Amino acid sequence: LVRFGRWEEVLREPEPPAGLPFTRAVWHYARGMAFAAQGRLDQAETERNRLLAAAESLPDGLHVSLNEAAKVLRIADKVLAGEAAARRGDYDKGIGLLKEAVRLEDGLQYNEPPGWYYPVRHSLGAVLLAAGRSAEAEAIYRADLKRNPENGWALMGLAQSLRARQATQEAEIVEARFRQAWACAEVSLTASRF
Numbered sequence: 001l002v003r004f005g006r007w008e009e010v011l012r013e014p015e016p017p018a019g020l021p022f023t024r025a026v027w028h029y030a031r032g033m034a035f036a037a038q039g040r041l042d043q044a045e046t047e048r049n050r051l052l053a054a055a056e057s058l059p060d061g062l063h064v065s066l067n068e069a070a071k072v073l074r075i076a077d078k079v080l081a082g083e084a085a086a087r088r089g090d091y092d093k094g095i096g097l098l099k100e101a102v103r104l105e106d107g108l109q110y111n112e113p114p115g116w117y118y119p120v121r122h123s124l125g126a127v128l129l130a131a132g133r134s135a136e137a138e139a140i141y142r143a144d145l146k147r148n149p150e151n152g153w154a155l156m157g158l159a160q161s162l163r164a165r166q167a168t169q170e171a172e173i174v175e176a177r178f179r180q181a182w183a184c185a186e187v188s189l190t191a192s193r194f
Contacts, residue, residue: 005194135163157192
């Protein structure tokens with residue numbers, strides 16, 4: 001639901017049972033992301049604090065697939081904090097937090113599906129674009145495409161980065177690649193993250 005920006009559905013999800021601390025932490029993360037996207041930033045911060053409290057209650061050694069649950073939740077915290085800061089207009093802080101989230105994501109053990117549900121570079125690139133830093137965003141999307149070839153989300157962001165720096169011909173080529181990658185999708189994209 002978070003990946004596709006289905007914010008009202010996120011907020012309608014019932015709270016998981018107390019005996020599932022990791023699931024509860026992720027639920028707070030999702031709610032925080034929904035509130036941040038809706039501009040309800042104080043509520044996003046409340047959910048972030050609840051995420052951190054839930055993370056503190058994890059049993060020692062708890063793993064989510066190949067990765068320690070605590071490591072995965074550190075990514076959730078940085079993403080939520082970074083998105084909220086960016087939506088407040090504090091792009092430098094948001095970018096710094098999202099860069100840290102990317103570093104943490106890159107440190108996860110490889111697995112399929114991955115230990116974190118989407119490439120954080122998609123959020124970082126979108127925030128860099130919003131901050132008017134298109135050259136940096138372009139580099140982030142190119143790095144993501146090396147890791148995730150022909151990923152539609154990254155292609156959308158790369159095309160936007162190229163358009164922002166007025167590289168029209170290359171943007172058109174990337175947009176054609178995006179259309180091919182996204183041909184069977186049921187969701188329209190306007191950015192590399194909702």
